[in-house]
Amino acid sequence: MPDVSRGSGTEARRAVMALCAAATGAELAGALAGLGTPEAEDIRAPEVGLVMATGRIGGDGRPFNLGEVTVTRAAVRLADGRTGFAYHLGRDRRRARHAAILDALWQGEADRRGVEAALGAVARRAADEAAAQARRTAATRVDFLTLARGED
Amino acid sequence: MYVAVKGGEAAIDNAHRLLAEVRRGDPAVPELTVAQIREQMALLVDRVMAEGSLNDPDLAALALKQARGDVVEAVFLVRAFRTTLPRFGASVPLDTGRMTLSRRISATFKDLPGGQVLGPTFDYTHRLVDFALAAEGAPEPAAEAEPREDAAATPRVTDLLGRDGLIEPSPPDDGSPLGDITREPVDFPCDRATRLQALARGDEGFILALGYATQRGYGRTHPFVGEVRVGTVAVEFVPEELGFPVPLGAVQATECQMVNQFHGSRTVPPQFTRGYGLVFGQSERKAMAMALVDRALRAGELGEPLASPAQDQEFVLAHCDSLQATGFVEHLKLPHYVDFQAELELVRRMRAEFEDRREVAE
Structure with missing residues (x-):
């Protein structure tokens, strides 16, 4: 899970987008409520569509089409003209719209820290889950021993 | 008809x-x-x-x-x-090397950098029906352990072999446009990327049977499982209006790197060849079978004799799709009354002619 990197560049914006993508609908609604649920108009109504997920031959070679994923996208404009976008796996239009509003808010200097703080709980929950998952996986790490065949 | x-x-x-x-x-x-x-x-x-x-x-x-x-x-x-949804575009190719692993095993090296983890597997179970599952009840919580330091970096086994030139490299990304079997019909012969798209969505049973056939001698490729990994991998997409890769979330996937019999010539030193499998979700059977069939389908490219169904791309690709197969088989149950009437008339006429000839002969 990427850290919210406390910057203003594309990488920082991507980190916030990744957090929104990892958040549940309820978490995003909660984060937005904590920021006063700002008004926003749709530039494009939330829409469900497809993205063709591609892999690479051998993991690192020429791309090939693995199969599609459902994606919901939203684009909003705040009263002050800031625009925000969201693209999420799945078909939850409301969640994508909330993420687009958070993306728009984050682009204003004054709201940036507030958005990152509102998503702090999501970051902690995601990090805790990832750590627990890593610990459960680590318990199944195996050290195979090769036994002599005893042929001679 | x-x-x-x-x-x-x-x-x-x-x-x-x-x-x-x-x-x-x-x-x-x-x-x-x-x-x-x-x-x-x-x-x-x-x-x-x-x-x-x-x-x-x-x-x-x-x-x-x-x-x-x-x-x-x-x-x-x-x-x-x-078919009811618009296509926004294609993702950035998934980087399976950066997968968050829930399982990773190798049959070629016991000491992999990053380690082997069994994860949630049916392997090594006794396959005895567990009647306790017929009753409700929470399972014992999973064991936990501190991840070892080296677990963060898990290079692909093929990368390790590749460093010494012992295995062929993956075909390079030449930037040429990618065909899509959901958009245009397949022309044979087709490239490996097209074949992998068809195999990834192909019927597990069909791909499994073909992979099995290669092991039994119908297009033998001497496979080893270099690595199977299962985990979640981030999906990114570059929307036109943003111009940078947007993280969409993560999907679960299973990847199999099959290491196959070596190949060489007067100009190229002997090296292992590869078959590749990648599928959505957790399915080692499908990923492994896909890798076997991918390798078998490369027979022509590698100068191997073509003698088996698994090496015949038209045979494999034209029949691996469960939906196409069921559509054509099951359409037989739809009314064919007119068609069958015509056949009935024909059989009756032929029988009458047969009887006439017999009477003349007698």
Whole structure:
């Protein structure tokens, strides 16, 4: 899970987008409520569509089409003209719209820290889950021993 | 030939009402929820996503509920659903080297950098029916351990062999446009990327049988499992209006790197060759079988004799899709009355002519 990197560049914006993508609908609604649920108009109504997920031959070679994923996208404009976008796996239009509003808010200097703080709980929950998952996986790490065949 | 028929509307409506009731089963038994199917029939959901060629666990679970658990019918529903949606574009290629691993095993090296982890596997179980599962009850919590320091970096086994030139490199990304079998019909012979798209959505049973056939001598490739990894991998997409890769979330996937018999010539030193498998969800069987068939389909490219079905790309690609296969087989049950009448007339006429000839001979 990427850290919210406390910057203003594309990488920082991507980190916030990744957090929104990892958040549940309820978490995003909660984060937005904590920021006063700002008004926003749709530039494009939330829409469900497809993205063709591609892999690479051998993991690192020429791309090939693995199969599609459902994606919901939203684009909003705040009263002050800031625009925000969201693209999420799945078909939850409301969640994508909330993420687009958070993306728009984050682009204003004054709201940036507030958005990152509102998503702090999501970051902690995601990090805790990832750590627990890593610990459960680590318990199944195996050290195979090769036994002599005893042929001679 | 199928000829359109009219009538039967009431019977069809009633058949569908009956289907809905039978689908529900005994009303005294609690109804399944989509979340229950998604969580507790996860590998079935994975199969529907892989063969439906659409990663959406809730949708696949719902399709399974609607299809009464029939995989091919559920695949049909998922494929039909996708045709109603616009395509936003193609993702940034998934970086399976940066997968968050839940399982990783190798049959070629016991000491892999990053280690081997078994994860949630049926391997090494005794395959005894566990009657305790017939009763409700929470399982014992999973064991936990501190991840070792080296677990953060898990290079692919093929990368390790590649460093010494012992294995052929992956075909390079030359930036040429990618064909898409969902958009245009396949022309044979087709390239490896097209074949992998078809195999990734191909019927698990069919691909498994072909892979098995190669092991039994019908297109032998001397395979070793270099690595199987299962985990979640981030999906990124570059929207036109943003111009940078947007993280969409993560999907579960299974990857198999098959290391196969070596190959060399006067100009190229002997080196191992490769087969590759990648599927949505957790399905080692499918990923491994796909890698076997991918390698077998490279026979022509590698100058191997072509003698087996698994090496014949038209045979494999034209028949690996469960939906196409079921469509053509099951259409036989639709009314063929006019066609069959014509055949009946023909047989009657031939029989009459046969009788006439016999009478003349006598």
